[in-house]
Amino acid sequence: MSSVLEQIEQQIAKLSSKAVKKNTGVIRTVADGVAKIEGLSEVMYNEMVQFPGGAIGIALNLEEDEVGCVVLGDISKLKEGDEVQTTGRLLSVPVGKALLGRTVDALGNAVDGKGPIAAKEFFPVEKIAPGIIVRKSVSQPLFTGIMAIDSMIPIGRGQRELIIGDRGTGKTTIAIDTIINQAKINKVGLASGDPKFRPVYSIYVAVGQKNSNIVRTIAALEAAGALEYTIIVAAPAADNPANQYLAPYSGAAMGEWFMENGMDALIVYDDLSKHAVAYRQISLILKRPSGREAYPGDVFYLHSRLLERSARLDGKGSLTALPIIETLAGDVSAYIPTNVISITDGQIFLETDLFNQGIRPAVSVGLSVSRVGSAAQIKATKQVGGKLKGELAQFRELAAFAQFGSDLDAKTKAQLDRGSRIVELFKQPAFNPLPIELQVAVLFAMQRGFFDPVDVKKVVAAATSMKQFFTTRKDALLTEIRTKAALDKDLEAKLQAACEEWKPTFSA
């Protein structure tokens, strides 16, 4: 027996005395969050390196006799001559449902003061996007709760839809509305006990934003009861550029976990213009050759490799991306906007003029498009809103011409009246997404001319009254629309009757 114990003892001794190999280097310079390191001859691109004092870095520049690393963490304690070592690992972040309702930094550390995150799994921050074979066409809708978008620019699960516009045009509001709507749908769906129901979890990545804005967003989500289905990844403006550069990839890794495990997720990158600026800053400090607008040559790859990770996988889940881009003076032909427009499957363009006219959300119907099209719409929406985009485009054209002439024929006047009513109908307050069944009911009423006798200025009030009427008195009808997802003759008759019933309740 003692010989057996000796054998085990020897084995332990052998294991514990086994030498551990490390590849090391020495810091030559540290400045602006970037360290130049001599040595590290075996380091790999994007590998995590360990600095003294617990700080970590990522090897981004592999040169002949030095390595450029971005330092994630406090660089004030690092100095020339400090030893750095490779880890042989890629940067990973915690993933899973334990992150829901939490606010984390770019490395997945909790920053909300609610204690550490009990995540069991970790996913690499950088991952190659799924290939063609494993993907599936986008055909399931993801409702934003915004009538103008769901009826004219539908978004599907697994799609990448860009939200683009000048500052202060309501880009973030659209994203937040969408997240709130997912939470509302999740609550209804999970309460119904339908085994086929697939909840959508959301990830909101804030890049380069003011801390106050992030707090406001979190408060809005919390007030709407959406935070429990949402992960917030915060890399505020005060954070170092390395964290701002990494945050969208960290968020994507968290979203990929849901996708890989057969669930659906929505990720909002707010915003990629600031992300590109952070990457430009890092690249310039690393002395990489700069190109147009001083951005490095791989700025397209920066965003394409991120957005390609959003997909709908065959037999698994999906990851829908809503990247946000801020334009300057409505210029969509600038460098970063054109890059991201070409990567995504469509864009929602928000116009300052529309916003100032009080049309909110200020969606420009002419410039907005969803390349997935009606494949991501339920039949009921197609039935009531199929021609809306064309009608609105016609209205804009006629409205422009009508400014020059006073005499209009009856047909043109009718088209103008109808168009202006549609515009009014699409006005929607912030953080108040509409369920799809209610959208169908309102659009049905509009198509059947129930808003025609209402004065244009009172259309918003009429629509509000109709929504209240349906939610308080026609709940069964709304549930039927939601479950059937298509309008048959019976349902159309019921809707017609409900609208007739509503008509006298609203005094125009």
Add this chain to the structure above:
Amino acid sequence: MASARKQVQQLARQLFRLSVIDGEVSAERVAGVLAYVEKNRPAHPVAVLRAYQRLISAEVARSRAVVDHAGPLAAGVLEAISAAMTRRYGRRITSSARRNDALIAGVRVRVGDDVYESSVAGQLEQLARAV
């Protein structure tokens, strides 16, 4: 500024290549290179010589195993390390011992950028990082 630094690096690398024979730094070649630089002074001579020195010292370190040890080193250990490292790297590696009480016990062998950690201090550090 950037191109001047690039030129310095290029010249230093050229001089370095001239100083190496069969993967080993030759003392005669280094002396020859230094004499050449003194006679034909390049632009930024100090920067060139500093870069050259860095390259040579990195190369010298690659063929030398520095054995840090806390306790007494048994006879024949250095030779055994030299032989093992020569086999591992496929080039002749000489060993030299250096006393380092901070290791507490065990040894740490450094060959160029690679460090083979088998000391108590190293294991404690690893443990501290894992906890």
